[in-house]
Amino acid sequence: MQECDARFAWRGPFENKELNALHAACFEHAVSDDDWWNQVNRFSLGWVCMRRSGVLDGCVNVAWDGGVHAFLLDTMVAAPSRRKGYATRLVEEAVAHAKASGCEWLHVDFDPHLRNFYFGSCGFVATDAGLIRLG
DSSP states (O other): OOGGGEEEEETOOOOHHHHHHHHHHHHTSOOOOOOHHHHHHHHEEEEEEEEETTEEEEEEEEEEOSSSEEEEEEEEEOGGGTTSSHHHHHHHHHHHHHHHTTOOEEEEOOOGGGHIIIIIISOOOOOOOOOOOOO
């Protein structure tokens, strides 16, 4: 990994505009005007920002229940930086900080094409879970 040029920050600063652009690129939707800063500060245990040359190039959100369960959401790395280990490093940082915060469990759900990443690269294990689509 070319990690020397990447900086990872727990609860790192970001502008809504740059996170909206990264989210749109990573999840292939139109750029929105979401207030990410307010959302993560109100509802998340934390988040990890990755910057390369000062540019927000990756991010992952760690939501939680206020107790021992944390939830990994929206692991994102810009397309030019993928397949270099940065997403794994984002998750490792999230795991370390969730553990240091007293969480006992970190949950994640993902699309099938990401199984090898989460189970292989990140160390998650398969569990039984349930899901109801609400919308």
